[in-house]
Amino acid sequence: MSRIEMTTPVVPAFAKFAQRISVPFSPVVRAGDWVYVSGLAPVNPETGGYDILTIEQQARRVMEHLKSCLEAAGSALDRVVKCNVYCSNGSYFAEINKVYAEYFTTHKPARIFICTAGWFGPFDMEIDCVALVR
Secondary structure: OOEEEOOOOOHHHHHHHHHHHOOOOOOEEEEOOEEEEEEEOOOOOOOOOOOOOOHHHHHHHHHHHHHHHHHHOOOOHHHEEEEEEEEOOHHHHHHHHHHHHHHOOOOOOEEEEEEOOOOOOOOOEEEEEEEEOO
């Protein structure tokens, strides 16, 4: 099985982010018929830094990053099999779900919503996923 790290418009920002905090990861990898998207934070796609955003704005930015990574790898949101949503605070559940539902309208992948104690970043959420290639 071949493994390909993908380049997307959003990936350079994540590369800057990963380099700055010394995290070895690939934002999106295509392996055979599968696409694996790493946990995507609401990183500014132009600077690789963080903006002060509401949880709704963070969710929207994360979903746009997810969409961009999937499309670059030959997949799409309607091909997502499983998502993991990580959040700093359970009180954001409804707001994140509202945005999430705008992106997954008729197609509903398997999903888990995890509140993480000891959150590490200056942001409040990440989403990763596994999808099939088109």
